[in-house]
Amino acid sequence: MLVVVGITGGIAAYKAVGVARGFVLAGHDVHVVATPAALRFVGRPTLEAISRNPVETELFDGVAEVRHVALGQRADLIVVAPATANSIAKLAGGFADDLLGTTILASTAPLVIAPAMHTEMWHNAATVANIATLEARGVHVVGPASGQLTGSDSGPGRMAEPDDIVEAALAFVAGAAGIVESTGTPTQDLAGRRILVTAGGTREPLDPVRFIGNRSSGRQGAAIARMAAARGAEVVLIAAHLDIDDPAGIEVRHVGTALELQEATLLAAGTADVVIMAAAVADYRPDHVAERKIKKDEQGDILELRLVRNPDILRELAANRIDGQLVIGFAAETEPDREALLALARIKAERKGVDYLVVNRVGWNEGFATEGNEVVVLDKSGAIVAEASGSKASVADRILDLAR
Numbered sequence: 001m002l003v004v005v006g007i008t009g010g011i012a013a014y015k016a017v018g019v020a021r022g023f024v025l026a027g028h029d030v031h032v033v034a035t036p037a038a039l040r041f042v043g044r045p046t047l048e049a050i051s052r053n054p055v056e057t058e059l060f061d062g063v064a065e066v067r068h069v070a071l072g073q074r075a076d077l078i079v080v081a082p083a084t085a086n087s088i089a090k091l092a093g094g095f096a097d098d099l100l101g102t103t104i105l106a107s108t109a110p111l112v113i114a115p116a117m118h119t120e121m122w123h124n125a126a127t128v129a130n131i132a133t134l135e136a137r138g139v140h141v142v143g144p145a146s147g148q149l150t151g152s153d154s155g156p157g158r159m160a161e162p163d164d165i166v167e168a169a170l171a172f173v174a175g176a177a178g179i180v181e182s183t184g185t186p187t188q189d190l191a192g193r194r195i196l197v198t199a200g201g202t203r204e205p206l207d208p209v210r211f212i213g214n215r216s217s218g219r220q221g222a223a224i225a226r227m228a229a230a231r232g233a234e235v236v237l238i239a240a241h242l243d244i245d246d247p248a249g250i251e252v253r254h255v256g257t258a259l260e261l262q263e264a265t266l267l268a269a270g271t272a273d274v275v276i277m278a279a280a281v282a283d284y285r286p287d288h289v290a291e292r293k294i295k296k297d298e299q300g301d302i303l304e305l306r307l308v309r310n311p312d313i314l315r316e317l318a319a320n321r322i323d324g325q326l327v328i329g330f331a332a333e334t335e336p337d338r339e340a341l342l343a344l345a346r347i348k349a350e351r352k353g354v355d356y357l358v359v360n361r362v363g364w365n366e367g368f369a370t371e372g373n374e375v376v377v378l379d380k381s382g383a384i385v386a387e388a389s390g391s392k393a394s395v396a397d398r399i400l401d402l403a404r
Helices: 011-025 046-050 066-074 085-093 099-105 119-123 125-136 162-174 219-230 257-269 313-320 338-354 392-403
Strands: 002-007 027-035 077-083 111-115 145-148 154-158 194-200 234-240 252-257 276-279 285-288 307-309 324-332 356-361 372-379 382-393
Touching: 002 066, 002 099, 011 027, 011 077, 011 162, 027 046, 027 099, 066 099, 066 382, 077 085, 077 099, 077 162, 085 099, 085 111, 085 125, 099 324, 111 162, 111 392, 119 125, 119 154, 125 285, 162 219, 162 382, 162 392, 194 219, 194 257, 219 234, 219 392, 234 257, 234 338, 257 276, 276 313, 276 382, 313 324, 313 338, 324 392, 338 356, 338 372, 356 382, 372 392
Parallel strands: 002 027, 002 077, 077 111, 194 234, 194 276, 234 252, 276 324, 324 356
Antiparallel strands: 145 154, 285 307, 356 372, 372 382
16 A cells, blocks of 8 residues: 655644654555755655655655655555644645645545644644544544643644554544545444453552562553554553553543453443454452562562462453353453464363453564554454454454454
């Protein structure tokens, strides 16, 4: 897919490097169109090295080959990140006074924008009206998030994280199994389905400042939630310490420990058609949590911890499912041999009682906090029903095909 990444002149332009990189890692042909102001925030050599293509900036370059419209005509997807208040106003007004403007006007490809500006600018009546105009035309808006802005400001207006933008854009154009309707919007094959997703890693406290945890970032679970919403599902995401911003437009319920995850998940599962348990749940927790910070001078050279087993939430969900509910679990294993890995997964699938088990290999340098994933999906009999690799968004889409 040919992806145009448009970059406008805002401080968040440095994050556009991650957006371009995300599309490249997902296997797409990426072309950056930067405004002159954008290049005052991030350099051309960086963008060309990441995108692996020359950066286009000038409206009057390549006039003989009609370059000012050629890229837009060829594009399969255009993403503007960051989209400043000024660039949003120009898009809404149909202005074409620079190469990015002509590229967008000359294209019939889906358009995704990631706004980035100060809170007052985002809430300004002009910006609100411009966003409404663009959304009415079918433009997909990702974010903005709420958080730290430039200077001491904080609030809505922060550009969404690069991975979130890439995943949302791919969901917008890909829809179900890569099929897009003639309207240019994703197919809604999960419309009417209520999907519960858990993501992230639980943390079991030792004292007020320390915990036992795991390396899960929650990115795969968040991608599943985001893709499910893009395909029309009503989604609840139960999140345990995500290292990314909450997905926009999705109900997110935050938890910390395994017991908190158990309570929230069992409660939400009562109305779900599909439960996808992607969270990494601690197998054990300390049997005693200190009220004050544990002092090493008081403990000596050896600190002994007594751990108790946490409940098996996935098995409990599967055993107590409501009629017709689909339960999909995850299993992360360090076994390097494929056949041995599948053997472990088949035992786990039977023990958990799930409909499907998504298996992926993890290790020091794979699986956790990465931009891609590789999984094998087993059914309750242990048969392989699907395999997927690539961006976590594309893997999420393949998993969700099981829920149609």
